Amino acid sequence: MSSYYHEDDLARFGEMGKNAPELWEKFQDWYGAVFEEGALSQREKSLIALAVAHAVQCPYCIDAYTQDCLQKGSNLDQMTEAVHVASAIRGGASLVHGLQMRNVTQKLSM
Amino acid sequence: MQSLLRQQHPLAVPGEQLRVLNDPALAHRSFDDALERSGLHPLTSTGIEVLQINVGKLCNQTCKHCHVDAGPDRNEVMTRETAALCMAVLEQTEIPTVDITGGAPELNPQFRWLVSESKRLGRHVMDRCNLSVLLLPSQKDLGTFLAHYQVEVVASLPYFMAAYTDAQRGEGVFDKSIEAIRLLNGLGYGREGSGLELNLVYNPVGAFLPPPQASIEADFRRELLVRHGVVFNSLYTITNMPISRFLEFLLRTDNYDRYMQKLVQAYNPAAASGVMCRNTLSVGWDGVLYDCDFNQMLDLPVSFGAPVHIRDFVHDRLDQRRIVTGQHCYGCTAGAGSGCGGTTV
Ligand code: SF4
Numbered sequence: 225m226s227s228y229y230h231e232d233d234l235a236r237f238g239e240m241g242k243n244a245p246e247l248w249e250k251f252q253d254w255y256g257a258v259f260e261e262g263a264l265s266q267r268e269k270s271l272i273a274l275a276v277a278h279a280v281q282c283p284y285c286i287d288a289y290t291q292d293c294l295q296k297g298s299n300l301d302q303m304t305e306a307v308h309v310a311s312a313i314r315g316g317a318s319l320v321h322g323l324q325m326r327n328v329t330q331k332l333s334m
Numbered sequence: 335m336q337s338l339l340r341q342q343h344p345l346a347v348p349g350e351q352l353r354v355l356n357d358p359a360l361a362h363r364s365f366d367d368a369l370e371r372s373g374l375h376p377l378t379s380t381g382i383e384v385l386q387i388n389v390g391k392l393c394n395q396t397c398k399h400c401h402v403d404a405g406p407d408r409n410e411v412m413t414r415e416t417a418a419l420c421m422a423v424l425e426q427t428e429i430p431t432v433d434i435t436g437g438a439p440e441l442n443p444q445f446r447w448l449v450s451e452s453k454r455l456g457r458h459v460m461d462r463c464n465l466s467v468l469l470l471p472s473q474k475d476l477g478t479f480l481a482h483y484q485v486e487v488v489a490s491l492p493y494f495m496a497a498y499t500d501a502q503r504g505e506g507v508f509d510k511s512i513e514a515i516r517l518l519n520g521l522g523y524g525r526e527g528s529g530l531e532l533n534l535v536y537n538p539v540g541a542f543l544p545p546p547q548a549s550i551e552a553d554f555r556r557e558l559l560v561r562h563g564v565v566f567n568s569l570y571t572i573t574n575m576p577i578s579r580f581l582e583f584l585l586r587t588d589n590y591d592r593y594m595q596k597l598v599q600a601y602n603p604a605a606a607s608g609v610m611c612r613n614t615l616s617v618g619w620d621g622v623l624y625d626c627d628f629n630q631m632l633d634l635p636v637s638f639g640a641p642v643h644i645r646d647f648v649h650d651r652l653d654q655r656r657i658v659t660g661q662h663c664y665g666c667t668a669g670a671g672s673g674c675g676g677t678t679v
């Protein structure tokens with residue numbers, strides 16, 4: 225195996241239904257419902273998915289939701305801003321944990 | 335940029351495009367098979383409601399995705415004689431709509447005669463316009479002419495931002511398009527109550543499928559009004575067909591297989607039953623008859639015993655004809671479908 229990740233594997237996602245078909249079906253139904261037009265538009269949901277894909281750093285999801293965002297009519301300006309939102313939350317989340325560091329230091333210090 | 339023909343590119347030849355589309359090494363499920371499974375095989379016409387006249391390949395632009403391989407370097411144009419044959423057919427029949435396309439159809443000297451004749455016969459006329467043509471010095475009075483004859487303008491604008499539109503249609507085309515829309519708006523086009531329809535056409539700037547029509551229409555309406563102060567009636571989304579210059583792009587960028595896969599996966603029987611060839615008859619610049627403009631570019635004339643030239647037109651032999659289909663037809667049946675009037679479901 226030359227790499228852990230393969231582009232072709234994205235199309236094989238459905239194979240995950242093989243040993244637990246009922247769970248897979250539940251996942252599929254729920255996933256489909258999540259992305260339907262609702263209080264948020266499909267285009268907005270796709271941008272959120274793209275941002276989350278970057279936060280969880282999943283190359284399959286980044287590939288799939290880059291295509292999906294384009295297919296929902298988003299442009300690269302909007303998609304780049306979505307990635308910045310994900311990155312800002314990631315960065316902020318690290319930084320805000322600095323308070324734990326400060327709390328521990330405070331407790332230990334004279 | 336030059337046309338594929340001028341570049342002497344192998345894909346300038348329709349046979350080479352068909353070879354790629356039918357290549358067993360790149361094979362996807364056959365379109366006829368898909369039709370069969372939806373109970374639509376063989377696909378037949380439901381009656382001619384639109385006479386689509388392609389007056390030739392001459393165009394002032396050379397867009398990267400053009401399925402006609404049109405451009406300033408093409409000189410195949412319809413003559414008066416062939417145009418007269420089209421009008422004779424119109425007179426003999428009650429086909430309600432005439433859809434004039436190209437190239438840039440307005441550059442053909444027969445264009446205005448076709449419009450005035452069709453209107454004299456009381457038919458609805460559509461002009462597939464690239465917008466920038468309205469700014470050419472030779473076409474200064476084109477807007478007024480179109481408005482006078484109440485021609486419906488169907489105009490390409492792939493995106494509401496300059497960078498994307500220009501990437502597909504050429505440097506500076508977006509600004510010219512906006513200027514042309516402003517000119518048309520000034521004549522009443524796109525304004526409610528004027529009776530002058532201006533419909534825009536979105537098509538993806540790349541190897542992906544179009545968004546839902548209603549959602550992208552809302553984005554276009556908002557953005558074009560806020561950024562440029564221009565208005566339009568409806569937006570039609572059209573899928574890029576895997577033929578001609580778009581096929582060349584797909585192959586060159588190694589996107590062909592994935593794009594075809596996407597089209598095949600998105601096959602929708604409802605879209606298949608509403609494909610535009612079922613109510614359209616397409617005439618080439620030389621008078622040859624086709625089921626649609628795409629078949630025209632692939633050199634696939636009407637078949638199965640139907641007359642193949644406008645001079646031999648017999649309504650009853652064309653009205654319920656069997657349609658010539660191929661792998662490219664997946665471009666019309668993906669998702670919500672795609673035709674010259676946008677989605678088909
Ligand atoms: S897409 Fe239309 S405007 Fe562009 S080159 Fe082709 S015919 Fe001309």
Ligand code: SF4
Binds near residue numbers: 610625
């Ligand atoms: S490509 Fe032409 S013949 Fe094929 S489905 Fe589309 S309109 Fe019909």
